[in-house]
Amino acid sequence: MASVTIDGQSIEAGEGETILDAAERADIFIPTLCNHPDLPAFGGCRMCLVKVEGMGSYVPACSTPARDGMVIHSDIEELNRLRRNILELILSEHPSGCIICDDRELCFDYHRAPSKAGRTTGCRFCPEKDECDLYDIAASLDIEDIRLPIEYREREVRRDDPFIERDYNLCILCGRCVRVCDEIRGVHAVDFVNRGHETTIGTAFQAPLLDSGCIFCGACIDVCPTGALSERRMKWGGSPEQRITTTCMLCPVGCSIEVDVTRDRILNVHAAGPGHGTTQLCVKGRFTLPALMQHHERLARPMVRDDVLKAASWDDAIGAAAELLRRYEPHEIGFVVSPGMINEGGYMLRKIAHALECDNVGVASGMATAGALQTITSGGSIDIASADVVLLLGVDLRITTAVLAVSVYQAKKNGARVVTIGCDGAPRWADHAIATPSVPNFLDGLQAALSGEACNNDVATMAEHLQNGSVAILYGPGVMADDGTAIASLAGVASSCNGTVIPCWDGANVQGLLMLDCLPGGHGNNPVRDMTGLKALYLTQPLPDIPEHVETIILQDVYTSNLLERADVVLPAASFSEEQGSMLTCTGERRILQPCTTPAGQSRPDWDILSRLGVALGCDGFAYDDVAAVTEEAMDHIAGGKKRPGENDAGGEERMLPDGMLCYRGHAIGAKVPDFARLVEQWRDDDA
């Protein structure tokens, strides 16, 4: 603890705190531009300079440790004058007409939304108008004029990348984007380039971000204090009417997101922030939601086939579905649960199957097997960042659970050893990246090595690493190759080395659905892998290669697809941003979803559709007043008792759904969001 005085006020500063920390604690305002709570101190903008008695020159409050007995002055004329002068220097190069204009407020009141412009020549035409740190500081320091010659830097505006646009004419070189990309994400796609007056932020050789390793997570845009970095599609949306916190369902991490909504349209998505444990997102959650959730290919009306598909009322469609299902024996029907479904939806589908005494239930995921259940840890969060060793097995962190890469990188910075085995797109900062034609074989060898048997060098070294402290194991679809039995070796490896396992599922809510028993029961088959003997399929997402002998298909989905050519009943489902409910993350946490907009067209939440279906089938216990009742039942089911996997539940190469995590609800995200397709193509090129 250190006792310091700032502008006459006594403050107790904690261990390792800076002068700025102490000031913030006492609600004393010291202006900053380059400082950010999530980033290491930079000391570059010089706004937070304070005078400490006994120290020769002014020191930056953001980086100077608070020492006991320091007498600090901040709000004094000499420093405020210095701050104004420094700001004038910055403003002499930043389009700043609006910043010092006397009519600013009046002008902005008449034009609420920013005027969309090709080139920002003032705040009026800047996407950051309402949230600009530079303006805030200028206003707080009462800048009235800029006495220096104004000089536009005339940098090229970069619009050649997907998602992100860069106008470095607005850049104040605070370095936040560089720091977040390097220190937090471990990517380091951009840095300061050139020297002197020509200094700017850029990639190596000023190549597009796409060619520079950028993962388009948007962290840079989030920390940029000005309008220099912005997101192309939604940057002119203005301040949203509402900000709704929900959960992203595009991968099993289930990040908490804050969705900007205006007039029932999603404008933008941000991380929900430190209060929700998330400050980082990935490209999918950060950028693809508006286009994805509001795409014109959303299924909007229920349809029933009368030779051709015809629009129908909900009652008629549900009735037709129930009637079709009653025609078959239980063993002739298969129920496919999409991992894009929330707990409530998956639970209800399984309940329908159960009510019909049908055991042919499966999740449309190559990794969702009974064997995988043993890799699920129950409850609580797993702290990857404090592991001593992190093992990545057969998982591509660019595509799935990308945000976990942030924790892995933090672990690496804390001294952990990071090893990847059979991973595409392995991070370049991994200590060892082992390519192997078969992850399962490697795992078998590893398990043997940990039991003391002889093995080759690679495996032996690995085994040694794994016995040096706590281990976090992240595994992905690569482990399920061959016959999927390697999962047992994985569990064996984990227990031999004090390892915590995190399954990086190839579907968002696989964990929840597994815990809800969406697996074949008794002698049933998993219809995702084996459709022998099935005559009817209840699908909640498209599947490829459905054999001819499946004569009836009921499709409850979010988007149109080829399956509409075969489907007998089509029931439009609400997307995850339109419904209330919950999901289970791959780290064992339960996350809540809130509806951000009303469902598209006439679509309804999955649980609601299935509740009506249950009633139409004449089954008991399907009448619910609201989703809360469904949630309660589903959670009780998860909490109570062991799961009862059936016998026929091997994995297998057949039915491995390609690129599960490049899809939502089985539909390729790239087909709905062209910028995302560009990114996927780049990854393919990089891997080739």
Place this chain on the structure above:
Amino acid sequence: MAEHTVLVCTGTGCSSSHAPQIYEAFEKAIDERGLAVTVKKTGCHGFCQRGPIVVVEPEDILYCEVTVDDVPDIVTMHLAQGTPVERLFYRETDDSEPIPHYHDIPFYGNQHRIILRNCGQIDPEDIDDYLEADGYRGLEKALGMTPDEVIEEIKASGLRGRGGAGFPTGRKWRFCRDANGEPKYMICNADEGDPGAFMDRSILEADPHSVIEGLAIAAYAIGARHGYIYVREEYPLAIHRFTIARDQARERGYLGDDILGSGFSFDIEIKKGAGAFVCGEETALMASIEGKRGMPRPRPPYPAQQGVHGKPTTINNVKTLATVPAIMARGAEWYASIGSERSTGTAVFALTGKTANSGLVEVPMGTPLRSIIYDIGGGVPYGKELKAVQTGGPSGGCIPAHLADLTFDYESLVQDVYVPANYVDLPIDYETLARVGSIMGSGGMVVMDDDTCMVDVAHFFLSFTQYESCGKCPTCRIGTKKMMDLLAKIKAGRGEMSDINLLEELAITVKNGSLCGLGQTAPNPVLTTLRYFREEYVAHIRDRRCPARVCKELIWYEIDPEACIGCGKCASNCSADAITGEAKQPHVIDASKCIKCGMCFKVCPTGAVKKQTNLPGGGA
């Protein structure tokens, strides 16, 4: 036993004038004639202006501006017949008396060489030469003491860092020794970015072992196993010689494991710079060593607590480390007896500019500036008057100047003062320079006469610092640019009187607001020229006049018809065809065509070509 020893300087300067060929020519000629002469290659004498330099012992004869064609004469006349070659002796000017002996030449005779003790005397690529010159004696002594005792010895000597800031070296080592963290690092800063400074280069080329020994002693004192020398890549010969020396030191057991059986292990890694002046700043240097962009970090925390890779680190300049072995060998008391009370020992200056002799000058601290310029430098040539001396190069420490206080009473240290001619009796040491408003800097000293425009000089140095600014903080990145633009405006005759105030306020903002020494000292040329030569600024602005006749927009060339003899040399050298005239008739310059290159001025034998500028008060 050889009768003669011929020392051929092969520093960078002399090498670029064929010194290696001169060396070979000597070897060949002596071999052919079977003379009992040893030929040695040495490093830089610090007198590159007069190179290639050849010294012949034992007569202590110095030959300058030697060419390969002179070798036969030296071999035949001097080495074989004992008659030195007079035409190659040093002369201060073409018609002065020749001075044959090295130590009689005022440039050398008035120096007191401790840092440069071996430069030009030994073969830098031969460790045995170094050992013969008492090499590694300091290290041997140090290893027989405890690290604390070594630190106390350096403290007692009063040695202060020769990199520029003048921080007491012993105290710096103490901080690092006391800091927590392993491993510790010892770094030699050999980036030497100041334009015109070449002392570090000379030392590394001429006496690399002195730096190795200094590093080893320092590492022992602070408890470091790992050492770096960060050398600017523009010094390939220095890097080459240092590498050879390091490898030889390793072979002989002065580096590596268990040095001289003491149990102390230390080795040095050579890290090359990549062309950035800012990497001479210690935190930027450390970032560069870590493989990052050379951008400084705020201090605190200081390198002694958190340096390279976050570990306790000491960084010392080449000259500081080169001094350390001498202090350990001969004792702190000896060193403290030289120089002045608070600035002990000697300092090396790179004396350049309008001076008869230019090169490296080493004198005891407290030597009057006058003595350096006149007794060693030989004064201002061509009958010109001394106008100013710039000390410290464009980099250095920092001082806060209060915004309201425009009369600039510096109490603490300011870089790069322009000392007006009437301050010439100033003794040079850290304290007296500080009182006037200067600091040692890394030792650049540029002499200026009336042909130097102070506004132009300020602009020139600002253009350097602006170009080299790393761009991290807006004060340096934008501030120096704005100041430079203002000065360009003034030089072009478009200045306004309010520009002076704006310039001063900008200068203070940049000085007080910048993160590192580069930005904090960049405004000093402006601040100090405004302080001592304000009337020149006023002349440029109010009268559109450049008193020194340098600023092109404010001058024009004219031929005085009375003095012109019509020789036509000006016209034939004019690349713009701006001069016309008949033979033996006064010639005329057409101002509309003149590009002001100054060739006519240079070649005119009678001084008829004049550089004109507005009269004071504004009239033409």
